Amino acid sequence: MSRQAEYRLDASRILRPRSVAVIGASEDVGKFGGRVMYYLTKHGFEGRIVPVNPKRETVFGVPCVPHISASGEAVDVALLALPPETLVDAVEDCAKAGVGACIVMTTGFAEAGEEGERRQDELLDIVRRTGMRIVGPNCMGLISPHHRMALTSSLVLETDHLQAGPIGLISQSGALMVSMYNRADDSGIGFSACVSLGNQSDLEICDFLEFLIADEATRAICIYMEGLRDPARFLELADEARRAGKPLLLVKTGRTEAGIAAAKSHTASLAGSYDVFSAACRDHGVVLLDDPDGMIQLAHCLAQWPTPKNGKIAVFSSSGGGAGIGVDRVSEAGLPLARLGEETRAKLREILLPPQANNPIDLGGRTIADPFECASRAYGIMAGDEDVGMLWIVLTTAPFYERTAEVIGKAALASGKPFVFVVTPGSAADGPRRVLRELGCPYFDRVDDCIRVLKGADSYYRFGTRQADRAARPATLPKQVSPLAPARGSNLLTEPEVKDLLERYGIATTGDIVATDAAKAVAAAEKIGFPVVMKAVARGLIHKSDIGAVKLGLGEADAVAAAFAEIEQAVARAAPGILFEGCVVQEMWAPELELILGVKNDPQFGPVVMCGAGGTLVELMDDVVLALAPVSVDRARELLGTLRVSPLFGSFRGRAPLDIDAAAEAMSALSWLAHDHAARIVELDINPLGVGLSGQGVRALDARAVVVPDDARQVAE
Amino acid sequence: MSRQAEYRLDASRILRPRSVAVIGASEDVGKFGGRVMYYLTKHGFEGRIVPVNPKRETVFGVPCVPHISASGEAVDVALLALPPETLVDAVEDCAKAGVGACIVMTTGFAEAGEEGERRQDELLDIVRRTGMRIVGPNCMGLISPHHRMALTSSLVLETDHLQAGPIGLISQSGALMVSMYNRADDSGIGFSACVSLGNQSDLEICDFLEFLIADEATRAICIYMEGLRDPARFLELADEARRAGKPLLLVKTGRTEAGIAAAKSHTASLAGSYDVFSAACRDHGVVLLDDPDGMIQLAHCLAQWPTPKNGKIAVFSSSGGGAGIGVDRVSEAGLPLARLGEETRAKLREILLPPQANNPIDLGGRTIADPFECASRAYGIMAGDEDVGMLWIVLTTAPFYERTAEVIGKAALASGKPFVFVVTPGSAADGPRRVLRELGCPYFDRVDDCIRVLKGADSYYRFGTRQADRAARPATLPKQVSPLAPARGSNLLTEPEVKDLLERYGIATTGDIVATDAAKAVAAAEKIGFPVVMKAVARGLIHKSDIGAVKLGLGEADAVAAAFAEIEQAVARAAPGILFEGCVVQEMWAPELELILGVKNDPQFGPVVMCGAGGTLVELMDDVVLALAPVSVDRARELLGTLRVSPLFGSFRGRAPLDIDAAAEAMSALSWLAHDHAARIVELDINPLGVGLSGQGVRALDARAVVVPDDARQVAE
Known part of the structure; x- marks a missing residue:
């Protein structure tokens, strides 16, 4: 479908609407229309809210209308979660009422079999006829913290306020979107926008990606994808994100056969080949991850340190056990450990025992009295080494735990180099976690998470500022594309046909000559020089070696003539229905x-x-x-x-x-x-x-x- | 060091002492001796507590003694964290006072260089002379929840009570021990005992492992290891743990070169080759992991389901995104996914849409009205399939979230098959987490953790009940060990010497004959049959091919004679100092x-x-x-x-x-x-x-x- 000017609303206005209608609004928070209204009013959306309910005068103090057609000035966005049977008519009503876009949460569409597919086609037909946009169906709405707007019924909105931040999130799965939002919120990580797309019947990932690249509040972009609608546009936008200096991170379901089946049944997506997708992402600077929360964690770090750097890692720990686990895991992940210079190590030896005065640093080996001074100085010295690109702090328990966290956190921020903390205890470290959150230091609770972030950052930094490969057409290639040799109704080319084509593109072959009888084969062999290889030419013949239709190391004329006859007989015997077109005679070449x-x-x-x-x-x-x-x-x-x-x-x-x-x-x-x-x-x-x-x-x-x-x-x- | 009867206390009594002395006891919780006393009294240790402090009458209401010698009846365990300079004398005093064992937290021993090593030898000398045992130095004490005894200063003891449970934990690192304890405690996971060993100067891992295998309260054993003191004893104990039906799990630092260096500087351990260690563990049923918390999580599950089962996995999720991530991660980890039988799928289709009525189950595809009934029935049907060994529940947000968790949790417990939950949101899922904890359902917060547990369980279950390989000496082997060919002061055997040895053990070679001159070489070749291979025999000669001392495919007598001369000259030219002993003549054999x-x-x-x-x-x-x-x-x-x-x-x-x-x-x-x-x-x-x-x-x-x-x-x- 081409994007047409008459479509009413684009992604930017859907994320920043001036007015929102809730179809089936109520005050019963046990129901969808109640929860949405509750969160919409609770978080202080400043645009117009239009609850639609024929049975009520007001909802949470906001005046109701009985039907969307009575909304007065057309609303930008309407939210619906009606049963599938009544949904299509309601969407049609919205279109008639001039609504800009509908967010359809209802399930039971293309993901649910044939009847659902038909229903989804009806929705799409409304889009085509009227220009009204649709997000979904089978989605969970969106969250736009900078505009204090929550358009979803999820209980993760049960918080004091919507935390605004630099991460833009596009998720096909609604459930994962709200999980990611909630996890991030707990760690003090905020979003510029979160949107869930479900079946992508109309608006799709690239529509929102384009907006987020342009959006000033967004400094890193995360996508949870099940299937891609427009691969070429996606790669163009990936390049654009790189140029804009915005890291683009992505988790895709359907990496494995089992996952492909699951993705297809979930949001009716064509999952495609992950190997090809992964190669395309690698070459366009998209960082692929395997875990949605891990993606948000990496985005949080890269939004803080977007400029490409050396990715070599130094490990800094409050204990020897932490230091040991740290370097083992870094090495096993195939990540590079920084090698500290002699000058750095000499400085460290002034405050640490010699075995601990290196990468990894274990603060347990301190030789000066003040533990805080030791931590702060050691961090500064280590971070100052030019071979150190990123620092990983493994924060185990320590006496005066909060102050330890604060001292190291401040030293880390002062160093200017990227870093991440892992906090190894559980609730005993709630205080230090609060300290780190308040300082703005990224920290995670699991070593796995840190390794994933360090690995992703290394890959992002290594791609650097280079652009996607732009192959210029070499002068040696054919200027014009000549038609392929006619395949005469077959879908297979013969070896000589393929090799002709290769030769035209400058790919050397074995100087093949096709001979239609034994005498011509001998002449060909004499021209090429002995010994030669001979193979049957017969369109559609496969497993040539197995049936005796390949002869190697033919050293003289007689052998060539005999081989011709043998090959002809072998083909006749093994594949009587296939036309024997002769033999190809080739140079015998033993490659290295x-x-x-x-x-x-x-x-x-x-x-x-x-x-x-x-x-x-x-x-x-x-x-x-x-x-x-x-x-x-x-x-x-x-x-x-x-x-x-x-x-x-x-x-x-x-x-x-x-x-x-x-x-x-x-x-x-x-x-x-x-x-x-x-x-x-x-x-x-x-x-x-x-x-x-x-x-x-x-x-x-x-x-x-x-x-x-x-x-x-x-x-x- | 052999274990002698006169040693005063073994591991079991150290974990269950009748009396405990704290050297340097105080009421200042900012100090070590204050925190230890505070936790010891707070958690209600019922044995005798003997605070030692010459300046006080009582500590937290417990009568003090001025010196350990004044303790009256000898105490079982004394805890010390004095500066290294005064530590040795204090330990000597304890020995004189008849103390059973000292727990030494002080650092600055073998891990800290030569002076420290000397100091550690002095400690060990006290053990040898007096029979008093030492845990540490450089440790963080122990926790014995069943006996309400906490002998450590760590702030993770700042809890209402010590949670008793089935996991025995031995950790060389003190910091990681208390981190693991705290994480587990937060998730409602309890321990039978936790002990940190530090430098293992006297009592070592195997001493406590032996106790835990015998201990009735312990149903799974976890070890965090930096170095192993007695490998043979460790493997015997691993077999014993298997026989006792107690899963033995282990994380070892020093898996990589970088980790080996870190482990050595931390607790002065010889880390050894991880490849060999890993092979030994594999063959003795020890489950190796890379993460300490992941180890506790697995132990928690295996303690619940210790009987070996089929490890094939079914994924059950409240959302399609969760289901997709689930099967992708299971497949990528190389774990087997269960294939549901047709009967199972038919039953599922009664309550779920066809695309969701398979492995993975996505409850979003429900076709019956009641979501709880659907969840409960679907779980029961899936778990009832005979191909399903373990279930993994990916619990994303859901309306009526706590009730959803409860319904699935109860269905899971009722099924009797092993399972694990991942709860994907953050604090929004605090309620469901509490529900799962109260039901006794294992749940983790990160997919990584679940994958690690599923992988570890699969490996534990697959080892099954078989015992370590016991190779019986085959009758074909030499009955007696004859001495090796004399190496005449060299550390290298010649090829004929090695092959002689191999032949004696029934390993076929190429029928080699050593010839000391060209004529003998020709005779040998004629006996073996042409073509033959010839190589120089010259002790210490390496890279024979490179210098021309190997000749292949010698097809006749003249070639053999010529080859002898050429090889002799080649050796003389390339390695004039090496004695040429002749040539070995071999059959030319082309293997597959x-x-x-x-x-x-x-x-x-x-x-x-x-x-x-x-x-x-x-x-x-x-x-x-x-x-x-x-x-x-x-x-x-x-x-x-x-x-x-x-x-x-x-x-x-x-x-x-x-x-x-x-x-x-x-x-x-x-x-x-x-x-x-x-x-x-x-x-x-x-x-x-x-x-x-x-x-x-x-x-x-x-x-x-x-x-x-x-x-x-x-x-x-």
């Missing part, structure tokens, strides 16, 4: 390393290029990188460097380095090929891509492709 | 798969056997299993099955299965070899161990060993 290089067309993100370790054993390694096509050669080289087999690219056991430049060029070229032919290519694999020593290049040794058949394409186009 | 099989002598656990993937690429896989020697053939086969390369053992790409039985026999045999020669062998590697097809066996293709030299051994014995 085998990779697999491929592309596939993702239903959400379009063409995706993939590279991984090839060969037998490494199948077990699950060693693959993905990237949206096209990728630049430089980016391809970086990605190859993240493979687990990448140590083999350099000098290894006395062998010279491999031609990884050529591999990166091939990866980039294949990504352009996939980009150019996105409408036709379903998937294409080069397996193996042989890699030679530096200077020897790479060659596609074998290749296959699945395409949209010509006839299907003509129907589709 | 290469493994590496080795043993090393761990300083703590003795001989350890290791097997892993061999070859070039798999070096990158870090694919190794370890086990303490000896291992049985059956256990070896199980361990090989956990390697990442294990899919290659079966039929693979049309190839027949490999001879994994032979590999397991070799692993077991090598473990016996290491066991028999533990005093001599430092490390021995077979690399590669070639594995053939099923029935073809395995062969040690190359091997090396580092031993204790003969002369060193004579000095040592």
